[in-house]
Amino acid sequence: MNVEKYHGTGNDFFIIDASEPVADRRRLAIEFCDGETGLAVGERTGADGVLFLALETGYASPRVVMTLVQPDGSTAPMCGNGARCAAAWAAERTDTETVMVDTQAGTRRATVGDEVTIEMGSPTFAPEAVPLAGDESLVEGSVGDLSVTAVDTGVPHAVAFVDDVATTDLATLAPPVRHADRFPRGANVTLASPRGDGFDQRTYERGVEGETRSCGTGAVAVAAVARELDLTEHDSIDVHPPGGRLAVRFTDRGATLAGPTEREFAGRVSRGPSPTVETDEAAGD
Numbered sequence: 001m002n003v004e005k006y007h008g009t010g011n012d013f014f015i016i017d018a019s020e021p022v023a024d025r026r027r028l029a030i031e032f033c034d035g036e037t038g039l040a041v042g043e044r045t046g047a048d049g050v051l052f053l054a055l056e057t058g059y060a061s062p063r064v065v066m067t068l069v070q071p072d073g074s075t076a077p078m079c080g081n082g083a084r085c086a087a088a089w090a091a092e093r094t095d096t097e098t099v100m101v102d103t104q105a106g107t108r109r110a111t112v113g114d115e116v117t118i119e120m121g122s123p124t125f126a127p128e129a130v131p132l133a134g135d136e137s138l139v140e141g142s143v144g145d146l147s148v149t150a151v152d153t154g155v156p157h158a159v160a161f162v163d164d165v166a167t168t169d170l171a172t173l174a175p176p177v178r179h180a181d182r183f184p185r186g187a188n189v190t191l192a193s194p195r196g197d198g199f200d201q202r203t204y205e206r207g208v209e210g211e212t213r214s215c216g217t218g219a220v221a222v223a224a225v226a227r228e229l230d231l232t233e234h235d236s237i238d239v240h241p242p243g244g245r246l247a248v249r250f251t252d253r254g255a256t257l258a259g260p261t262e263r264e265f266a267g268r269v270s271r272g273p274s275p276t277v278e279t280d281e282a283a284g285d
Contacts, residue, residue: 003032005041005265006088008081008116010213010243012047012264014039015089018054018065025052026073031271033071041265041277046071048205048212049079053086055093061109063100064090070207077104078154080216080246080257084116088261105154115247115258120217122254123153123224130156133182139228144176146189149225153255156187157203157221161231165191165202170211174204190218192226198238199226213243220255223248 001022004015014032022028029050032039038046054065066086068076076082087099087110101108101118110118124130125137129152132138138150138158148158158177162168174189189204201222203215219239226232227250236249247258269277 001269001271003039003265003267003269004089004263005047006051006085006261006263007243008084008214008216008261009241009246009259011079011081011215011241012044012213013068013082013085014047014050015085016050016052018052018067022052025050025067025069028271029069029071030073039269039277048208049076049082051082051086051089053089055090057094059100061098061100062090062094062096063102063107065102067104070205072207072209074207075104076155076207078217079103080118080120080154080220081214081259081261082216083108083118084110084216084257084259085261086110087112087118088116088263092263103154114260116261117256117258119253120153120220120255120257123151123220125149125151125228130187131184133184138182141182143180143182145173146177148177148189149228150183150187151221151224151228153217153220153224155206155217156183156185157190157218158183158187159190159192159218159221159225161192161194161225161229163193165193165200168202170202170204174211178204178206188215188218188221190215190221192222192239194231195240198240199223201239201241203241212241214241214246216246216257216259219246220248220257223250224255 091112203218
């Protein structure tokens, strides 16, 4: 089948046109994304998910319907970097700068230029939206060994501010929070610490069940919680995951997320016990 690979600040995805005949998307995502036996492209084996994209051109702005299947076979209603990659993919095929991305969390407008900017909706701390067990918001509450604030940015995040994200043991601290009873559908666990021009970020993602090099919904979560806790008064906030810089901006319409994307690979892949690349066209545009 034809497969492409894109990443947004290191958050990487295999992209498959939804018209490709895939009988079991869950199984394919598990096969391709496995970090040891999955699809090897460049220096990395596997990926943070598979985006199945359906392009619809009969609108004033092209629309792309995005379904993200994660490495554990689950689907995620929203992914900021995934949606930015989907917009870049659609813009390349339609020679346009504006793309509507249909996600399970709603339709988001994206603008594609030197960077890709996408609308992320309005973050909410409402317990029924996150969702949380109980009818009270969770703001700097103790969960596991972290003091977290729960926010929905299309998916649930438990955000904890620490002295230094680089020296914090995310792999140990995150799982008890990710699976805590307070989060009946689980939560992404995001650490943040202040830096001169914004905040550093690390995120342990549900569905990936590990840390990713970048998380767009997590970057928006960091910025939203920082504003909620009066750690910043700015409407424009730079967030720095390990993979690069993401720019979060708050407007009357909600938050936007901006950053670079890159197409790493386009070619054909054969499936089997270990998926292999048949033809490889490197792409760094």
